[in-house]
Amino acid sequence: MDSQNKTEGTEFILLGFSSLLSHQVHLFLVFLAAYLATLMGNFMIITLVLLDSCLHTPMYFFLSQLSCLDICLSSVVVPKILVNLLRQHHTTSYNQCLAQAFFLIGFAGCEPALLAVMAYDRYAAICQPLHYAHLMRGELCIQLSLAIWLWGFLDSTIYIALASRLEFCGNHQIPHIFCDGPPLLKIACSDTSINELVTHIIGTFVGLVPLVLIILSYFYILSSILQIRSKIGRRKAFSTCASHLAVVTLFVGN
Numbered sequence: 001m002d003s004q005n006k007t008e009g010t011e012f013i014l015l016g017f018s019s020l021l022s023h024q025v026h027l028f029l030v031f032l033a034a035y036l037a038t039l040m041g042n043f044m045i046i047t048l049v050l051l052d053s054c055l056h057t058p059m060y061f062f063l064s065q066l067s068c069l070d071i072c073l074s075s076v077v078v079p080k081i082l083v084n085l086l087r088q089h090h091t092t093s094y095n096q097c098l099a100q101a102f103f104l105i106g107f108a109g110c111e112p113a114l115l116a117v118m119a120y121d122r123y124a125a126i127c128q129p130l131h132y133a134h135l136m137r138g139e140l141c142i143q144l145s146l147a148i149w150l151w152g153f154l155d156s157t158i159y160i161a162l163a164s165r166l167e168f169c170g171n172h173q174i175p176h177i178f179c180d181g182p183p184l185l186k187i188a189c190s191d192t193s194i195n196e197l198v199t200h201i202i203g204t205f206v207g208l209v210p211l212v213l214i215i216l217s218y219f220y221i222l223s224s225i226l227q228i229r230s231k232i233g234r235r236k237a238f239s240t241c242a243s244h245l246a247v248v249t250l251f252v253g254n
Contacts, residue, residue, distance in 0.1 A: 010093075010094040010168050010172055011091050011092070011093055011094070011172065012091065012092050012093075012094070012097050012168075012172050012173070012174050012179070013089070013090065013091055013172055013173045013174065014084060014090040014091065014092060014174050014176060014177055014178065014179075015090070015173050015174060015175050015176070016090070016175070016176050016177030016178070024085045024086075025085075027085055028082060028086065031078055031081055031082055031085065032082060034078075035074055035078040035079075035082070038070060038071070038074045039071060039074070041067075042067035042068070042070050042071045043067075043071070045063065045064060046064045046067050046068060049061070049063065049064040050064070058121050058136040058141050059118070059121055059122075059125070061141055061145075062114065062117060062118045062121060062141070062145075063118075065114055065145055065148070066111075066114055066115075066118075066247070069107060069110055069111060069114060072103070072107045073104070073107045073108065073111075076100060076103045076104050076107060077100070077104065077178045080092065080096075080100065080178060081177055081178060084177075090177075092179060094168070096179075097174075097179035097184070098160055098163060098164060098179070100178060101159070101160065101163070101179045101180055101181055101184060102156045102157075102159075102160045103156070104156075104178070104179075104180060105155055105156035105159055105160075105180075105181060106152050106153035106155070106156035106157075107152065108152070109151065109152035109153065109154070109155045109156065109206045109207075110148055110149055110151070110152030110153075111152070112206070112207050112210035112211060112214075113147075113148045113151040113152055113210050114148050115210060115214060115244070115247065115248055116209075116210035116211075116213040116214050116217075117144050117145075117148060118244050118247075119213065119214040119217035119218060119221075119244065119248070120213065120217055121136055122217065122221060122240065122241040122244055123217040123218075123220055123221055124136050125240060126221050126224050126225065126237050126240065126241065127220050127221060127224045151206065152206070154202070154206060155199075155202050155203055155206045158198060158199075158202050159181055159198075159199055159202070162194065162195045162198060162199075163181070163184060163185075163195065165190075166184070166185075166188040166190050166192065166195070167188065167189055167190040168187060168188055168189060169189035172187065174187060181199060185199075214248055218241075218245070221241060224237070225237045225238055
């Protein structure tokens with residue numbers, strides 16, 4: 001019990017900006033501007049989808065979900081960075097660190113699942129146009145949306161459950177600008193082999209399954225597009241999934 005209380009009272013030092021202390025004001029302004037731009041852009045997308053009845057389709061429903069996810073991811077990380085940039089010492093408590101890692105891992109896990117569902121939506125629209133209304137009916141979209149969030153937080157729930165059992169003895173310095181899984185494991189003084197194994201297995205599963213589904217969806221999509229004889233028809237079909245394909249490419253590239 002004493003060691004657990006000692007761990008919970010731990011305060012971590014974030015070293016991400018330790019070499020840039022003289023530029024904290026400039027970094028604060030850069031992060032603040034980027035954060036406000038992210039919030040404004042994504043809130044505009046969500047508002048537009050809600051207000052325009054022409055956009056009440058599965059594709060734009062999931063696009064608004066992607067914007068919401070982007071807001072959540074940014075809000076988990078950036079506000080704490082901004083607070084630390086206004087202080088001389090960049091610190092965070094044990095509970096705050098675990099909470100930030102939990103939501104960061106959870107929201108990050110939602111993204112590949114959401115992209116997989118969006119790929120399936122494009123598959124249904126291009127490969128099964130006559131059955132699209134049934135395949136992507138409203139109640140199914142809501143169920144898929146809930147499944148996405150549950151899927152994403154599967155990884156973070158297991159990770160934090162294991163991370164909460166770790167002890168942090170001497171080194172409380174995290175070589176990062178926010179709390180994340182791998183940096184925490186590096187500074188723990190207790191055995192992390194189980195954490196690393198389970199995190200690797202669950203993380204790979206959470207990320208790999210959606211990626212396989214995306215690849216399969218686009219395999220059938222491209223096959224259907226190539227069977228269209230008209231160049232205009234092929235161009236129109238490809239344009240309906242070009243934006244999503246760009247997002248997937250950026251995600252895989254990162």
